[in-house]
Structure formats: C-alpha cells, structure tokens
Amino acid sequence: MKTNKLRIIIPLAILAIAGIAFAAHQSLGTLSALGWQDISVLCPIGALGTLLASKTLVPHVLISLVLAVIGIIVLGRAFCGWICPVPVWRKLRYLFHKQDPSLKGKAKIDPDSPLTEKEQKALHASCGNICHARKPSDSRHIVLGAGLLSAAIFGFPVFCLICPIGLSFALVFTVILLFGGGDVTWSVVFIPVLLLVEVVFFRKWCSHVCPVGALMSLVSRANRTLRVKVDHAKCIEDTRGVKCGRCSQVCNVGINPRHPELGAGMHECTKCHACVESCPGNAITMPFLPKGNGESPAVEPVVITDNIEK
Numbered sequence: 001m002k003t004n005k006l007r008i009i010i011p012l013a014i015l016a017i018a019g020i021a022f023a024a025h026q027s028l029g030t031l032s033a034l035g036w037q038d039i040s041v042l043c044p045i046g047a048l049g050t051l052l053a054s055k056t057l058v059p060h061v062l063i064s065l066v067l068a069v070i071g072i073i074v075l076g077r078a079f080c081g082w083i084c085p086v087p088v089w090r091k092l093r094y095l096f097h098k099q100d101p102s103l104k105g106k107a108k109i110d111p112d113s114p115l116t117e118k119e120q121k122a123l124h125a126s127c128g129n130i131c132h133a134r135k136p137s138d139s140r141h142i143v144l145g146a147g148l149l150s151a152a153i154f155g156f157p158v159f160c161l162i163c164p165i166g167l168s169f170a171l172v173f174t175v176i177l178l179f180g181g182g183d184v185t186w187s188v189v190f191i192p193v194l195l196l197v198e199v200v201f202f203r204k205w206c207s208h209v210c211p212v213g214a215l216m217s218l219v220s221r222a223n224r225t226l227r228v229k230v231d232h233a234k235c236i237e238d239t240r241g242v243k244c245g246r247c248s249q250v251c252n253v254g255i256n257p258r259h260p261e262l263g264a265g266m267h268e269c270t271k272c273h274a275c276v277e278s279c280p281g282n283a284i285t286m287p288f289l290p291k292g293n294g295e296s297p298a299v300e301p302v303v304i305t306d307n308i309e310k
Contacts, residue, residue: 030166030168031165032160041067050157081272089199090205090206223267244280247284250274253270
C-alpha cells in the first residue's frame with residue numbers, strides 16, 4: 001500500500017477509535033489532549049498555552065510539553081505528515097475547485113526531455129540569485145506568538161477553541177451525541193462550518209497559519225533522523241542531464257531535495273515519503289539514521305551536450 005493512502009487511513013482510523021471509545025464511555029481524549037484515567041498528554045501548543053494562562057508550572061502540563069519536544073526531536077514533523085487530520089480535510093477542497101482547462105495534459109513531466117539552454121543557465125545561476133536572498137517572515141510564527149500572548153492575557157489557551165485538530169474530534173463526538181441521544185446544539189452547525197473555513201476554503205492553513213506546525217518546525221531543527229538523502233549516481237538530472245523536479249513538486253512543505261538551497265529547510269520535512277515514491281530514478285531514500293547531515297551535498301553543475309545517452 002502506498003504511503004499516500006496510509007496518510008489518509010491513519011488519521012481517519014484515529015478519529016474512528018476515539019469516536020468508538022467516546023460512544024462506549026471510555027474516552028481517550030483527542031490528539032490535542034490524550035487521556036486515560038489519571039494520565040493525560042497535551043499538545044505542545046495547548047501545554048504552553050496552559051502554562052502561560054495559569055502562570056504556574058503545572059507538573060503534568062510541563063511533562064506533556066517535555067514529552068512533545070522529545071518526540072519532535074526524534075521524529076521531526078512526522079505528526080503533520082502521518083497523524084494530523086487536517087491534510088485529510090484539505091483534500092475536500094478539490095470538490096469545490098474545477099481544474100483549469102489550460103492545464104489539462106500538462107500535469108505530468110517528461111523526465112526524458114533535455115533541459116533547454118535557458119533552463120541550464122537558470123539552474124546553474126539559481127543559487128547565486130536565491131540562496132542568500134532574505135526569506136520572508138513565516139506568518140505561522142506570528143500566529144504562534146499571538147496565540148501564546150492571548151493565552152497569557154485572557155487566562156485561557158484561546159487557539160484551542162479554533163484548532164482544526166481539536167475541532168475534528170469535536171465534530172466526531174458531536175455527531176455521536178446527535179445520533180445517539182438526539183443532543184442538538186449549535187455546535188452541530190458551528191464546528192463543520194469552522195472546519196470548512198479553516199482547511200477547505202482557507203487553502204494555506206498549514207503553510208501560513210498553523211502555530212502547531214510553526215512550533216514543530218522550530219524544535220525539529222534539532223532533528224537528525226529520517227532525513228532525505230539523494231543518490232546523485234541515480235538522479236536522472238545528474239546522470240542524464242534531463243529536467244525532472246518531481247521530488248520538489250510533490251513536497252507539500254516546499255522542500256527541494258535535489259536543490260535544498262532553493263526550497264524550505266529540511267527541518268520542515270513531514271517525513272511523508274512523497275518524494276521517495278515519486279522519484280523516477282529511485283534516487284531518494286529516507287533512512288532512519290542517515291550518514292552525514294542528512295541533506296544533499298553540493299554537486300558540480302551538469303554539463304549537458306546535444307547528444308544525451310539515454
């Protein structure tokens with residue numbers, strides 16, 4: 001089974017398990033606040049918000065935060081790629097957007113098509129033009145700061161009220177209450193509408209708004225596991241001088257594995273394996289403990305001639 005299917009099945013399975021447990025009066029909590037009897041683990045944003053709101057060092061909240069930080073250091077942003085339900089809901093947006101007719105037949109890239117002279121020059125000069133350019137500020141970190149500040153001011157983790165992860169579980173629980181006991185409240189309408197606004201119509205929630213992803217990206221700078229490795233002896237751009245770029249096109253967070261200096265940093269990687277599966281030359285791997293720093297080394301520009309051996 002391909003990982004893209006697993007990335008849909010796993011979050012839905014977690015929602016289903018939580019729903020079944022809730023219906024059986026054995027609530028396990030949510031991904032925002034896992035719990036079993038006296039044991040509870042909060043998400044890092046919820047934990048930080050709670051500490052700031054209470055202005056005290058609550059022991060179990062502090063433990064939750066430490067565990068979350070350790071998990072991010074070990075696995076990076078794997079939560080975003082494999083467990084978070086938001087990417088699943090984001091796929092619903094394709095139900096509301098029709099494909100541009102002008103793009104039909106242009107979605108696929110021919111890996112055997114040689115680079116044009118213009119593309120060669122752009123590729124070889126790109127680092128000098130872009131690598132050292134100042135990147136725009138990440139709006140996610142602004143939202144993160146605002147969320148934590150609001151928790152300190154209002155004495156409550158405000159973001160938790162609109163967090164799409166928590167709302168996903170709230171929607172499941174609300175539906176169970178609706179059909180199980182006829183408990184009709186405004187939440188039956190409010191929660192689905194808010195989710196639609198956040199993850200369907202607001203298309204860039206994960207990349208421009210999500211403070212959870214922002215916090216994880218900061219902590220995951222210390223992550224050294226499951227990092228993308230490119231075998232340049234297999235990469236068709238290196239060995240055959242042809243245009244490809246499939247690995248960067250399928251990356252949801254804007255990483256360019258072949259040219260890491262041109263995209264987002266590796267600390268943004270969600271470990272989703274999309275680049276591994278899409279590589280036509282099977283040149284990309286994601287070992288648990290890669291040798292070196294886990295990033296693609298700089299390589300000499302490919303010299304492309306008129307006669308490319310295929």
